[in-house]
Structures are given as C-alpha cells and as structure tokens.
Amino acid sequence: xxxxxxxxxxxxxxxxxxxxxxxxxxxxxxxxxxxxxxxxxxxxxxxxxxxxxxxxxxxxxxxxxxxxxxxxxxxxxxxxxxxxxxxxxxxxxxxxxxxxxxxxxxxxxxxxxxxxxxxxxxxxxxxxxxxxxxxxxxxxxxxxxxxxxxxxxxxxxxxxxxxxxxxxxxxxxxxxxxxxxxxxxxxxxxxxxxxxxxxxxxxxxxxxxxxxxxxxxxxxxxxxxxxxxxxxxxxxxxxxxxxxxxxxxxxxxxxxxxxxxxxxxxxxxxxxxxxxxxxxxxxxxxxxxxxxxxxxxxxxxxxxxxxxxxxxxxxxxxxxxxxxxxxxxxxxxxxxxxxxxxxxxxxxxxxxxxxxxxxxxxxxxxxxxxxxxxxxxxxx
Numbered sequence: 112x113x114x115x116x117x118x119x120x121x122x123x124x125x126x127x128x129x130x131x132x133x134x135x136x137x138x139x140x141x142x143x144x145x146x147x148x149x150x151x152x153x154x155x156x157x158x159x160x161x162x163x164x165x166x167x168x169x170x171x172x173x174x175x176x177x178x179x180x181x182x183x184x185x186x187x188x189x190x191x192x193x194x195x196x197x198x199x200x201x202x203x204x205x206x207x208x209x210x211x212x213x214x215x216x217x218x219x220x221x222x223x224x225x226x227x228x229x230x231x232x233x234x235x236x237x238x239x240x241x242x243x244x245x246x247x248x249x250x251x252x253x254x255x256x257x258x259x260x261x262x263x264x265x266x267x268x269x270x271x272x273x274x275x276x277x278x279x280x281x282x283x284x285x286x287x288x289x290x291x292x293x294x295x296x297x298x299x300x301x302x303x304x305x306x307x308x309x310x311x312x313x314x315x316x317x318x319x320x321x322x323x324x325x326x327x328x329x330x331x332x333x334x335x336x337x338x339x340x341x342x343x344x345x346x347x348x349x350x351x352x353x354x355x356x357x358x359x360x361x362x363x364x365x366x367x368x369x370x371x372x373x374x375x376x377x378x379x380x381x382x383x384x385x386x387x388x389x390x391x392x393x394x395x396x397x398x399x400x401x402x403x404x405x406x407x408x409x410x411x412x413x414x415x416x417x418x419x420x421x422x423x424x425x426x427x428x429x430x431x432x433x434x435x436x437x438x439x440x441x442x443x444x445x446x447x448x449x450x451x452x453x454x455x456x457x458x459x460x461x462x463x464x465x466x467x468x469x470x471x472x473x474x475x476x477x478x479x480x481x482x483x484x485x486x487x488x489x490x491x
Contacts, residue, residue: 128392130392131393132393132396134385134389134390135397136406136407138312138379138393139310139406139407140309140310141298141309142271142299142308146221147181147182147219147221148219149165151163151218151220152166152200152216154214160204161205162202162204162205163187163189163205164202165202167200168222169465170222173193173464173472174463175468175472176188176189176191176206176226177203177222177224177226180220180221181214181219183212184209185209185212186209186212186228187205187207187220188206188226189205190203190204209228224468224470224471227279229275229278230254230293232278233278235254237253237254238252238254239253240253240292240326242294243322244318245318246297246303246318247305249322249323250295250301250302251293251294254290254292257288260289261331261333261334262289262332262334262361262489263290263291263327263335264280264291264292264335265294265320265323265336265337266281266284266291266294267337267340267343268341269340269342269343269344269369270342272343272467273299273300273301277338279474280338280340280366280470281338282478283481283482284336284338286482287485290327290332292326292327295319296316296319297318298310306409307407309407311409311410312345312369312417313345313349313369315409317349320337320346320347321350321353321354324354328359333359335360335361336362336489337360337364338364338365338366339363339364339366339368340365340366341441342369344363344365344368344369344370345369345417347363348365348426351428352426361428361488362488363428363431364430364431364433364484364485365431366470367434367438368432368434368441368446369417370417370420370445370446371420372418373390373394373418374442374444376394377390377391378390378440378442381439382440397411398413398414419449420448420449423452423453424452424453426456428456430453430457430458431460431485432449432458432459432460433460433462433469433477434446434461434469435461438464438465438466440466441466460480462476
C-alpha cells in the first residue's frame with residue numbers, strides 16, 4: 112500500500128511539474144502569427160450599408176467599435192451596432208476598410224481591439240526613429256507635439272500585441288500637444304529578437320522602455336507621461352520606479368494593467384478551462400533560475416517585484432487606470448485593490464469591456480477621461 116501511495120504521489124508530482132512547465136512556456140512563448148479563428152458567414156447589403164454576418168461570441172456581440180483583421184493583411188472596421196441574426200449569429204455594420212477591401216462569405220479573420228493599422232491610419236504624422244537600447248536598436252514611431260510643449264508621452268504595448276494598439280492613446284496625447292514615442296521592445300515581433308525570443312514579462316523589456324525615456328530626455332522632454340497597456344503597464348511601473356530621474360514622470364495612464372503577475376496567470380488559467388490554482392504551478396518555473404532556463408528564459412523573473420498592490424507605498428507618480436469590468440485576463444479586482452491602498456495617487460475608471468477594450472467600448476468616454484485627467488495633473 113505504501114508503495115502504491117508513493118507511486119501515486121510521484122505521478123501527481125510529475126504531472127504538476129509538467130503542467131507548471133507548460134503554463135510557463137505558453138505564457139512566455141515567442142510571438143507567433145495572428146490566429147484567424149473566425150469566419151464571415153454571410154454578407155448583407157442594406158441600401159448603402161454593408162453588414163457582415165458572424166457567429167455570435169462574447170467578443171463579436173460586444174458593444175463598441177472593433178477591427179477585423181484578415182489573412183490577406185486587409186482589415187475592416189465595424190460600428191457599435193449589433194444586430195441579431197438568430198440565436199447563434201449577429202451582424203455588424205462595416206464603417207471602413209483597407210484599400211476598398213470587400214470581405215466575402217467564408218473569409219477567415221481575427222477579431223481585435225487594435226483599431227488603427229499605423230499612425231497615418233489614426234490621423235497622426237509619424238517619423239520612424241531608432242532607439243539605442245544597449246542590446247541593439249529598437250524601432251519606434253515619433254509623433255511631434257506642439258513646438259513649445261516640453262511634455263512627452265511614451266506608449267508601451269502589451270504582451271502579444273503591437274505598437275499599433277497604443278495609437279488609441281497616442282491620439283489623445285497628440286491632441287494635448289505632447290510629443291509621443293511609440294516604442295517596440297525586445298521579442299515583441301517588431302523590436303529586437305534576443306535569446307530564445309521569449310518574453311520575460313516586463314523584466315528585460317523595461318530596459319528598452321528606459322532607453323526610450325533617455326531618448327526623450329536627450330531630445331528636450333522635461334515631463335513624461337507613460338501610457339501602458341496590459342503588460343506595458345507593468346513595464347511602465349517598473350520604469351517609473353527604477354529611473355534615476357524620477358521627477359521627470361508626471362503621470363501614468365494604464366489600460367487593463369498587469370499589477371500582479373500571479374493573479375493574471377491564475378485568471379488566464381481559469382479562462383483556459385483550468386483551475387485558477389493551476390497558475391501556482393507555473394511560479395517555480397518562472398522564479399527559480401534553473402527551472403526558468405529549462406523553460407527557455409535567460410534568467411529567473413522576480414514576480415514579487417511586479418506586485419504593485421504589495422508595493423503600493425512605494426508609488427510616487429499619479430496614476431489613471433482604465434479597466435474593463437469584464438476583463439478575464441487582468442482582473443479589475445487588482446486595480447480596485449491598488450486604488451484602495453493608494454486613493455491619493457490612483458484614479459480608477461471602469462468600463463463595460465474586456466481586456467484592453469475599454470477604448471473600443473466607449474472611445475469618446477475613454478478619450479475625455481484621459482484628457483481631463485492629464486489636464487488636471489499636468490497643469491503647466
């Protein structure tokens with residue numbers, strides 16, 4: 112009996128180790144191609160309106176404005192209107208498309224909150240610049256602000272996203288006269304590819320964002336606002352806490368922020384159909400050096416350093432958090448906990464949206480909220 116119990120315990124331990132390794136590998140996996148997992152079921156024409164009939168999912172039936180990215184590289188934007196087409200389908204109204212692209216039935220696409228394909232698409236005039244990170248050169252977009260404005264904004268995208276996703280915030284910064292730098296960072300699919308190409312969840316990526324801060328200061332920035340989306344928020348917080356010139360940071364604008372990786376990993380396990388507690392199995396594979404190297408990481412990731420609820424007393428920069436109440440990737444409960452710990456620094460605005468989709472759910476409110484907060488906290 113003891114041998115049976117011991118054998119069972121060994122199998123359970125081996126299974127737990129394997130699951131933890133798998134979760135850690137998937138979380139830090141190199142950027143892959145976009146997954147075109149949805150299909151146009153039909154196309155309707157109603158006067159001068161063109162409607163796409165789609166399978167009803169939580170994403171496709173969500174109110175707001177979104178972008179459909181196609182296997183051809185084309186895109187189609189849809190309006191806030193959601194029209195029923197039976198219990199299993201809905202229709203969305205097309206508002207714009209790339210190069211007069213016309214989607215057809217059976218076309219495969221990816222649903223996305225990344226609304227603009229590039230700065231010009233967002234109505235912004237940008238220059239391609241290179242940021243010397245010390246590990247190599249990272250491409251970035253530079254959007255010039257008003258001539259006499261010494262405030263700069265640095266926009267940092269999230270894990271698995273792209274620079275284009277931050278253009279939603281860059282529009283607001285530009286309207287306020289700020290100069291914007293929209294950065295790439297190592298292993299994001301646009302910036303440098305180092306080592307195995309795996310993400311270190313903001314640990315080494317923050318070095319590239321720090322280089323962007325140095326670039327801004329060298330070019331005349333006297334005040335800097337960091338815009339961070341999802342993991343980009345974790346990077347922004349790390350940059351603001353580590354910088355020698357801490358006084359230069361005037362504010363943080365964080366959308367769907369990762370404020371505690373442990374909670375995020377648990378939430379994503381639950382989202383994938385695993386017990387949330389399975390997320391704990393990944394922790395040793397990320398935080399213990401020999402295990403982390405077996406995952407393919409260059410070194411261990413000190414996850415406690417990314418727990419900003421526990422580190423709340425260390426915060427010094429005013430912070431606006433915009434977070435979707437339906438976010439099942441980076442739970443809004445963590446943002447609420449941080450606001451409760453630091454109500455003097457943190458303003459939290461909740462939207463009826465999923466992860467990084469607050470802007471899409473209500474662009475006008477998102478923009479006005481950010482503009483008003485910045486006007487209040489960055490009075491010249």
